[in-house]
Amino acid sequence: ETGVTQTPRHLVMGMTNKKSLKCEQHLGHNAMYWYKQSAKKPLELMFVYNFKEQTENNSVPSRFSPECPNSSHLFLHLHTLQPEDSALYLCASSLFGGSDQETQYFGPGTRLLVL
Amino acid sequence: GQNIDQPTEMTATEGAIVQINCTYQTSGFNGLFWYQQHAGEAPTFLSYNVLDGLEEKGRFSSFLSRSKGYSYLLLKELQMKDSASYLCAVKAEGYSTLTFGKGTMLLVSP
Numbered sequence: 001e002t003g004v005t006q007t008p009r010h011l012v013m014g015m016t017n018k019k020s021l022k023c024e025q026h027l028g029h030n031a032m033y034w035y036k037q038s039a040k041k042p043l044e045l046m047f048v049y050n051f052k053e054q055t056e057n058n059s060v061p062s063r064f065s066p067e068c069p070n071s072s073h074l075f076l077h078l079h080t081l082q083p084e085d086s087a088l089y090l091c092a093s094s095l096f097g098g099s100d101q102e103t104q105y106f107g108p109g110t111r112l113l114v115l
Numbered sequence: 116g117q118n119i120d121q122p123t124e125m126t127a128t129e130g131a132i133v134q135i136n137c138t139y140q141t142s143g144f145n146g147l148f149w150y151q152q153h154a155g156e157a158p159t160f161l162s163y164n165v166l167d168g169l170e171e172k173g174r175f176s177s178f179l180s181r182s183k184g185y186s187y188l189l190l191k192e193l194q195m196k197d198s199a200s201y202l203c204a205v206k207a208e209g210y211s212t213l214t215f216g217k218g219t220m221l222l223v224s225p
Contacts, residue, residue, distance in 0.1 A: 004157070033212070042119070043158075043202065043215035056212060090157070103148070104213065106157040 003027040004107035006091050012113045013081065021076040021110045023091030030096055032074040033104065034066060037088040049074060050096070081114045088112070117141045119216035121203050126222045127193055135188045135219045137203035148213065149177050149188045150202040158202055161188070190221075198223045 004025045013019050025032065034046040048056035049068040063085075065077040074091055088111050092104040118140045127133040139147070146165040150158040164170055164179035164186060176189040190197055200218040207214065 040217065042217045043204075043213075045212050045214075048212060103160045103163065105160065106150075108155075108157045111155075 004091060004093055004105050006089075006107035006110050008110060009108065010111045010113075012115065013078070014115055015081060015083070017081075018077070018079040020078065021089055021091075021112075023074040023076075023107055025072055025074075025091075025093040025105070025107075027093060027105060028095075029093040029105075030071050031094045031102075032068060032071070033092040033094075034074065034076055035090040035092065037090055037109070039087075043090065046076075078112075081112075083114050086112055086114045117205065117207055117214040119203055119205055119214060121201075121216040121219045123217065124220045124222070126224065129193055129195060129223055129225050131193050132189065132191050133193060133221065135190070135201050135203075135221065137186045137188075137216060139184050139186070139203070139205045139216075141184075141205050141207040141214065143207045144181060145206040147177075147179055147186050148204040148206070149175075149186075150204065152200045152202060152218065154199075161201075193223050195223050195225070197221065 007022045030051050032049045036044045045058050046060045047066045052068050063080050067075040088109045090109045091107040094102040094104045121137045148163050149161040151161050152158040162177035164177050169178045174191045179186045200220050202218045203216040204213040
C-alpha cells in the first residue's frame with residue numbers, strides 16, 4: 001500500500017466518449033503528477049501540480065484536461081481520445097514539488113484502452 | 116535534452132547477483148532514483164543517489180558516478196519475487212520533475 005489510490009483500475013472507452021480518471025493521496029503531500037506509461041517507452045510526465053496550482057504541462061494534447069481541486073485529489077478528464085492514447089496512466093505525489101531529494105510515490109495506475 | 120539508457124531485459128538465477136546499469140546525459144544533475152515496478156502495479160521507490168559512491172540497503176545497493184553519468188543497481192541473493200521492471204530516473208538541475216529510462220525487465224528463474 002503506497003498511500004496513493006487510483007480509480008478506475010481499468011477503462012475501455014470509445015473515441016467519442018468522455019471519462020475521468022481519479023487519483024487520491026493519503027500521505028499529506030502537496031505535489032501531484034500525472035504520467036503516461038506506454039509499452040516499450042519511458043514514463044512520460046504529463047502534468048504537475050504544486051499546492052493545487054499547475055506548474056508543468058508537458059505539451060500534452062488538449063483532449064487531456066487535468067483538475068486539482070485540493071492537494072489530495074487529482075483528476076484527468078478525457079475526451080475524444082485516439083487509439084494511440086491507450087496506455088497505463090500513473091498518478092504520483094511528493095511532499096513538495098521543488099525539493100531536490102524528494103521521492104515520488106506512485107499509485108497503481110489506470111489501464112486505458114481506447115477503441 | 117535528457118537521455119537515459121538502460122538495458123531492455125536481463126535474466127538471472129535465483130540466489131545469484133545481478134547488476135543493472137543506467138547511463139544518463141542530462142542538462143544538470145540533482146539526483147538519481149531507482150524504482151521497482153511489478154507487472155500491473157505501481158512503481159515503488161528503491162534508492163536515491165546524489166553523491167558519488169555506493170548506497171547499500173539490504174539486498175539492494177545503488178552506485179553513482181556523476182563524472183561518468185553512470186549508475187547501477189546491484190541486487191544480491193536474488194529471489195523469484197525480484198522479477199520486475201527496474202526504472203532509472205534522473206532529476207535534472209533546475210527541474211522539479213523526473214526523467215525516466217525505459218526500464219529494465221529482470222526475469223529471475225529457479
